[in-house]
Amino acid sequence: MDHQSPHYLLVDDHSLIREGMMHAIRSLQPLARFSQANTCRSALSHLASSAADPIDAVLLDLGLPDSSGVDTLKHVRQVATTQRIGIITGSTDAQLALECIHHGASCFIPKLGELDGFMTALQALVEGRLHFPADLLSSPAATLPDSSDLLPSTKLTPRQKDVLTWITRGCSNPVIATALGISPETVKLHVSAIFRAYKVHSRTQLVLLCSRQLPAEEQLP
Numbered sequence: 001m002d003h004q005s006p007h008y009l010l011v012d013d014h015s016l017i018r019e020g021m022m023h024a025i026r027s028l029q030p031l032a033r034f035s036q037a038n039t040c041r042s043a044l045s046h047l048a049s050s051a052a053d054p055i056d057a058v059l060l061d062l063g064l065p066d067s068s069g070v071d072t073l074k075h076v077r078q079v080a081t082t083q084r085i086g087i088i089t090g091s092t093d094a095q096l097a098l099e100c101i102h103h104g105a106s107c108f109i110p111k112l113g114e115l116d117g118f119m120t121a122l123q124a125l126v127e128g129r130l131h132f133p134a135d136l137l138s139s140p141a142a143t144l145p146d147s148s149d150l151l152p153s154t155k156l157t158p159r160q161k162d163v164l165t166w167i168t169r170g171c172s173n174p175v176i177a178t179a180l181g182i183s184p185e186t187v188k189l190h191v192s193a194i195f196r197a198y199k200v201h202s203r204t205q206l207v208l209l210c211s212r213q214l215p216a217e218e219q220l221p
Contacts, residue, residue, distance in 0.1 A: 005031045007053060011043040012022035012061040021059055028126050041068035047079040052172055057084040057125060070099045077104040081175045084126045097132060102204045104170025105133040130168055152197040163190040167203060168210055
């Protein structure tokens with residue numbers, strides 16, 4: 001993401017919420033630029049026509065007039081194949097958050113709660129980091145195997161670190177292959193090696209683990 005003048009797509013059917021998000025992000029990144037959408041269809045149109053001025057990240061409300069729930073994220077992720085997607089939602093449901101992680105969200109930001117917590121979540125998004133609420137990470141639905149509390153059993157190679165970065169952006173194997181200029185089969189081998197290193201069995205587990213405790217030497221860019 002271009003930290004000098006990042007471009008955000010704000011998707012919410014309430015103009016007051018979009019204005020609030022713009023104000024909050026500009027307090028963190030004064031040069032940030034914005035596109036806005038109040039429906040899923042409008043969001044998809046913005047993304048499809050953004051080649052000349054690429055969108056770096058999407059802040060997405062799941063409850064829109066023409067789409068609701070995880071389906072909204074699925075529709076947007078089909079077009080926003082490489083952008084980070086932060087979910088802005090009135091829900092604090094842990095299962096919903098896990099489904100969003102599974103379908104490519106890198107942040108889950110409840111609208112409810114204290115302003116400091118909301119700003120902390122936005123800070124993570126603009127810096128390209130993962131963010132999920134602490135109560136989600138401690139919920140039974142997000143419990144990881146005991147072995148996952150350990151550091152990676154083997155040190156990741158530079159290419160595996162690249163693949164890990166793209167995984168935490170919610171990108172599929174074909175997208176990662178295109179981004180890195182390698183074959184999907186090679187990506188699949190790297191993903192399997194990363195799973196073994198972190199002792200996890202799915203992308204969701206890996207993303208949750210990375211959001212909890214990436215070793216300093218493995219910090220994501």
